[in-house]
Amino acid sequence: MSVQMQLWDEPVKTLAIPQLPVQPKSPEPAPQKAPQEATARSKTKSDVLSTLRNQIRKVETARQPQASAISSGVSSLDDVLPQKGYPPGSLVEWIDSGQAGGAAWLSLLGAARAYKHSGNKVVILDPDRTFYPPAAIACGLPAEAMILLQPQSSDDLIWAMDQSLRSSAVSAVWGKLDRLEDIDARRLQLAAETGGTLGMLLRPAKAIGQPSWAEVRWHVHGVPAPTDRTSPWKTSHGDRLLSVRLLRARGASAGEHFWLQIDPQSRITRRECLHDSKSAQHLAAELAHPKAAGRRQQARRA
């Protein structure tokens, strides 16, 4: 579990250690909760962990606006997230390891849901001027809800994103960020907290190794539909398969990995991965196939 704590500006009031009894100084937790926690502690390891998670979340999100979470637009994604959605004022990173692996599409569904949630506009940052609004309309984001920004430089891009996140009249900000310095990321995070705005950041594959300031980080890439007949479910002709991995979520165990099957009517169903090892076997078997191996040797000789 990767938990990154926000302890820069404010001193931590409560930091709990499992063995010691918790003494919350903040008035929020009611006194009747104490016996519950005591019993929880005595119970299993998972209960202890969930208690700890809740406490850490309270410390971390002290500054954030208290409001109900916004659905991600896809129920299968909501189920994985600790609050069944994104808390308002948070950044969500989407890493697409391919050219067009579906991250933009899934994130836009989230932005459209945020628009429905609050009725405020969605700011779309499009520095390379390739965004195609009719497709966004097809995702459920009406034309009148979009404010399209086309900043010329990367400085302007960060500034415009910061301003939009900071504004309370915007429900979500959607944009592609190829490079993001730590200092800018922190700036965006604070801006999102100030405005209570959802930030959907599309990041390239190289961002996987970099530290994240986002609340949630998804890794999405497209999967070619399985061609063999052994797959446990049916894929019809127009279906699309996306592999989704939760790389990071504050307060949840990361690493959840599953597939989403999208049919032409945009119904999304969760599918368990056809295990990775099998595809590896498949490849190895193919490499070792006498026909293919022979062809390779021939090529080498030539």
Add this chain to the structure above:
Amino acid sequence: MVACCRRAAAVGIRVNMSGGEAESLLQVATDGRGITQPHDAQADMEALQELASACAHRFSPIVAIEPMGSRRWAGQWLHLPQGLLLDVTGIEPLFGTEQNLCREVDLFFQSRNLQPRLALACTIAAAWGLSRTAATRPLARRDDKSPSNEAYRITQPEDEFHHLLAMPTRAMRLEPACVDMLARLGIETFGQLIRLPRQGLATRLGPELILRIDQLLGHVGEPLQADPHRPDDTVHLDLDYPTRDKDILQYTISQLIEQLTKNLKQRVHGALRVVCRLELLQHEAVEIRLGLFAPTADADHLTHLMTERFSQQRLVADVHRVSICAPLTALLRQRQPSLIADAEAEVTSSHALANLIDNLAARLGRQSVLKVQTVNNPQPEAAFRLQPLTGQPIGEISRLRNRRRKGGTNRSSPSRKQMSSDQAASSASDASSGNEASRLTEASADTRFLPSPRDPLRRPLRLFNQPIALKVLKTEDAGPPTRFVYRGTHVQTVRSWGPERIETAWWSGPSVRRDYYRIETQQGDWLWVFRKLTTDQWFLHGLFG
């Protein structure tokens, strides 16, 4: 077709021609190297208004943009005003003679790389006609910095009638049909026309002809529709010591804005446009123009925006006078304190939105903060239209657009449809309910080509402005390429869907004939490729997000 250069006119291109016709003529004449540009009526109009205000500061306090007729093409083959009218009554002593005045005006325009056609006459009609007849701008004089006196048509009251006699009828602001009719009768000039019996003219050729004749002779007055600035929407300060110190100037600007907003607040108005004019010593004045998303009388907000723009401004000389005016204002939306929290929240939210958009437009530029409008057009690139959110069309333009929307005389070419489906002015406050209703019916008429949430995977989220040519390695019978090179990597197609044939109409510009396919690569990416049916080449046009 809105305008064309002389070389284009030589190959037969005419104003008011359809886009497709002109395009084909142009491509034939230039072997496919001709360039056509989409027309931005609003930018044209704003440039003309800027010129008008510059003339108002330099020459005459009364400057008007030429009036358009009640019909769109009335009297002129123009879509928009193209001339400026200056009332120079009693100001020629300031410039010496009328010749000198004309020369000053000429030099002023030439310093802006514009070649004016000037005429000075007793009536608007005469000046208009004379400036558009004869060789008011001889070609030989182009390099000559000091224009000769004969270049301008200047008439005196006593000899004006003689000048007018030779004026052709097409310079009389008449309906083209009327001019054609007169030409068939053998009447080409005003002199011939005036000899006709007046009684029969009105019944045969319409009352407008009589009106134009009377206007030319000065029998009927014609009002000059000068841009009315309310005097209290302009504030200025003369600096005792000219300076280019940015801090001092910024302080002055903020003080003036404070004063301006105080005046505006008294009338419960907010500024939609703010112009800050810095008069320089021995140099041309610098103007900073702000266009706002919603009317505002918030001094802090305006100061912030103005400071942002002012800091980007370079001053070549010391400033001796700063003036700030609000050429366009609108009624402020009243904020009624409410017991219901929601209503209050909505008002503050719209206020915050206006602030955000103004801020973004001040730094990123007006052309980078856009709203989206859908257009019913099957061609993917033309299925939407982007429009700046700030600086909505005002005055003449919005009037023209309203007229265009109502008028039934238009041919329904797609470009017209685009023009008529815009407006919207979400908060610019003057969109009447009638317009709103007509727009709704128009939108619901034909939504066949618009994407709908029912088939989200039909169109890509990213569409390249220029389709990328693909190097195809292998295709299977008539289908999309199964192996191709894209950005230096070999891509293999796993599945594909299509074709979806998209063809555009021959009358709407260069024709597009494409077979589109959605393909899935072995990496799991979804791409949108098409085959150009005319050349059988393959292109990548978009990426599904």
